[in-house]
């Protein structure tokens with residue numbers, strides 16, 4: 001199962017998609033913005049395949 005979520009890029013403010021890879025629990029990953037290609041640090045919490053919280057910095 002691939003869980004995806006849409007976030008707003010902190011650099012250019014455009015929406016970009018992150019793939020959370022079907023992992024459960026706390027996730028820390030770096031996703032490149034589709035628009036400006038800068039790396040975005042994403043922290044997410046997934047419980048039973050549902051994204052309960054997602055933060056970008």
Ligand SMILES: [Zn+2]
Nearest residue numbers: 009012033036
């Ligand atoms: Zn961007």
